[in-house]
Amino acid sequence: MSGGEAGVLELRPAPAVMFVSRNEAVSERADERLQHLEEKLDLLLSGGGLMNQAPRQRQRHRSFDDTAAIADSSDKSFSATPPARRPSYPPEGGSSATAIFDPDDVEAGLNLYFKYCHRQPIWCFERDELGDHRGLPEDLASSILALTSRFSEKRDHLQLYSNNAKTLVMLRIANGTVDLTTIESLCLLSYSSFIDGNVHLGQFHLGLSLQLCRSAMLDMESVYVPEDPASDRKKRLFWSLQLLEQSYGRQDGLLSVPTDIWRPSYPSGGAGGSSNSGAGAEQDPRAPPLPRDDLGTSTPSEPGIWNTSVRLGWVWSQVRRYVSDCSHNVLKEPWRHDSTYARVLSDFMETENRIPMCHRYDSVKFYERKVDELKINRDYWAPWLKEQFTYHAIPTVLNHPFLYIVGAQHNPNLGIPNTFWRRSSEQALLHATWIVRMIDMVVDKQMPLVDPFFGHVAAIAATVHLYYCCAAAARLKHKSNTDFAKCRRFLKSFIPCSAACDALDRNLDRMTRIAAGSESMDVEDWMPSKIYLSVPLMWEILQFNSTTGSREIPTAGLLDASLAPAIPPADDGEGSTLEIIVATSPEITINTADGGQDAPTLSYKPSHGRHGGVSSAVMPTAAATAGPARQNVFDTPTVDQIDSLTFNTTPWLYADSSQLINIGDLPDLQAETGNAWWEGDNFNNIMFNQF
Known part of the structure; x- marks a missing residue:
């Protein structure tokens, strides 16, 4: 109000309404807005909204499974859904109706919540803790409906439910009646905003939740x-x-949450290592312990799968911070022992070492599970998939070639040694390929996933495969083209329920068109001799800064225009594009005379007791469209065809998933050898110039 105006806001417990004493100088517009707010809160707090509405025919909620139906299973790409229609959102301020929901709406919303959101990733409550759904607090009920209406026919009510939830939460804060369900409501609203691509609003709800937790x-x-x-x-x-902070929290700025202090604790003498292993394995003893979680465990002392994913998620938050630093040209030589790269890699290996055997890839055998079994035990398998995708996303991003190409251009001291470049590029391609293999299995097992984190990981893997689409070796080039298409299709499957993934898909599509240059991307097997990488778009994808426009997402408006941060225009000038002329294939040549110091040979047999079970080299997949397996998975390679990343140790990288029967039956591939790509003049083939 202006200096001559006065207003008193009196808030009383429900079912009272807001009483406002106004000065006669209050404008007619302000009076109308306050009157509308009074009516809205009165209707909400009295619970009489439904009674005042004309009878309407109830619409049954359509299961999100209809949208997530399996479609194209061609050799080119597996996809959880076909490219679906764009989500339709009501226009900004286009609905002034009050949110209404009857007990059937709440019950349906709860069913959708436990199907698509429970423990994937958030885990706020169990069914038995909620009691009768008709007795749920209205702020929590509205938040649940705001989060789950995207999976039903009532998606057009999403904004209405969200507005009601926010109003009721703020009313509780103003009245000083915040309880546990209030913070749970904010948690659900935050996750809903992140799914919608409204990063700023999601971070606001998340920050408010954390502040209430602190209080x-x-x-x-x-x-x-x-x-x-x-x-x-x-x-x-x-x-x-x-x-949520680990995956979507803000990484830059002085007020950003220092995630390094929130390392989840480990049980004393936990699986895979002692309690004092690792220099930084200890957590502040004042920090809260992880919740009780025994799903999938074999002994009471082992952490459950959700707790395990929290620990791995903490490492992911460190990777995100590392990428943020790289984008601001804050990068110490990664091969130095005191670098951020070395520290994060150490944290990653320590966390991997603590993963119990009962949750590891070779132990659970996800690829052998029946579809019905996975649906029944979704509370376990959804966080298990989150853990697996996180496990492979960490080294993919940490070793992404883009980070070090850009870093070397801005800092001459970052001249990349051949040894580091070799290992980092191998790790990036290896784990990006594993992400595609996980995508294949998710599609084959018909596991509907809605967390945009999975779409983000697919987009990151796609950028690695796009980079290797211009590899000198034809086999790697073809493989990268195929895997790139799979990642894009998987990302598109999230569009019906996530505007954030829609924005990611648009950025990836733009980057693909820029990469193609004058070449056509309509060709089935796009085999370019060079590509153009957009630097701004690469940073957008790696950092998940895909905030959709306010015209598409009504909830984008959080701040007044006077406080809205200015978005710098896209940099389309010199230096915004990298020309990758040739990305020569990484290759390892095994020399049995080196005493076994280089790498294991094909004699390796996987076992459940191996601590590397999370990323075993053997990954059988039960593809629904698999044809008969060939007797020999690979043709005998020539010197020119030896193009694989660790071809002798991980030959499955280039095989169809249907052909992976037994790696022990593969022929010896060490008969022909050639110079490794990093030897002689080969390294000079990796050329990148600024435009």
């Missing part, structure tokens, strides 16, 4: 007493917020 001292271990029946529920809420 309630939920960040202190001493608060969680055994006699508190809600103790475990509080732990789940706190670490759910941490999971």
Whole structure:
């Protein structure tokens, strides 16, 4: 209000409404807005919205499975869905109706929540903790419907439910009646905003949730007493917020949350290592413990799969911070022992070492599970897939060629040694290929996933495969083209429920068109001799800064125009594009005379006891369209055809998944050898120039 105006806002417990004493000088417009707010809150708090509406025919919720139906299973790409219609959102301010929901709406919303959102990634409550759905607090019910309406026919009500939830949450804060369900509501609203690509609003809800946790001292271990029946529920809420912070929190700025202090604790003498292994393995003893989680465990001392994914997610948050630093040209030589790269890699290996055997790839045998079994035990398999995708995303991003090409151009001290370039490029391609293999299995097992994190990982892997589409070796070039198409199709499958993935897909599409230059991308097998990488778009994809425009997402408006941050225009000038003339194929030549110091040979047999089971070299897949396997998976390679990343140790990289029967039956591929790509003049073939 202006200096001559006065207003008093009196808030009373429900079912009271807001009473406002106005000065006569209050404008007619302000009076109308306050009157509308009074009516809206009165209707919400009295629960009478449904009674005042004309009878309407109830629409049954359409399952998201209809949208996630399996479509194209061609050799070119597996896809969880065909390219679907763009999600339709109501226009900004286009609906002034009050949110209405009857008990059937809430029940359907809860069913959708436990099907698509429970433990994937957030884990706020269990069914038995909610009691009768008709007795749910209205702010929590509205938040659940705001999150789940995207999976049903009532997606057009999403904004209405979200607005009601925000109004009720703010009313509780103003009245000083914040309880556990209030913070849970904010957690759901935050996740919903991230799915919608509204990063700023999601981070606001997340930050408000964390501040309320701080006020309630939920960040202190001493608060969680055994006699508190809600103790475990509080732990789940706190670490759910941490999971969202790990994947979607802001990484730059002085006020960003320092995620390095929130390393999840490990059980004493945990699986795969002792309690004192690793220099930084200990956590602040005042921090809250992880919740009780025994899904998939074989002994009570082992952490459950959700807790394991939290620990791996913490490493992912460090990778995101590393990428943010690289984008600001803050990069110490990664091969130095005190570099951020070395520290994050150490954290990654320490966390991997602590993953219990019961959750590892070779132990659970996801590829052998039946579709019905996976649906029944979705509470386990959804976070298990999150863990697997995170496990492969970490080294993919940490070793992404783009980071070090750009870094070397801005800092002459970052001249990349051949040894580091070889290993980092091998790791990036290896784990990007593993991501594609995981995508194949997810599609084959018909596992509907909605967390945009999976779409983000697919987009990152796509950028690696795009880079190798111009490899000198034909086999690697063809493989990269095929895997790139699979990643794009998988990303598109998230578009019906996630505007964030829609924005990611548009950025990837733009980058693909720029990469092609004057060449046509309509060709089935696009085999370019060079590509053009857009630097701004690469940073957008790697950092998941895909914030959609306000015209598409009504919730984009959080700040007044006077506070809205200025978005710098896209840099289309010199230096915004990298020309990759040849990305020569990484290759390892095994020399049995080196005493076994280089790499293992094909004699390796996988076993359940091997600590590397998370990323075993043998990954059988039960593809639905698999044809009869050939007797020999590979043709005998010539010197020119030896183009694979670790061809002798991971030959499955170039095989169809249907052909992976037994790696032990493969012929010896060491008969012909050639110079490794990093020897002689081959390294000079990797050329990149600025435009």
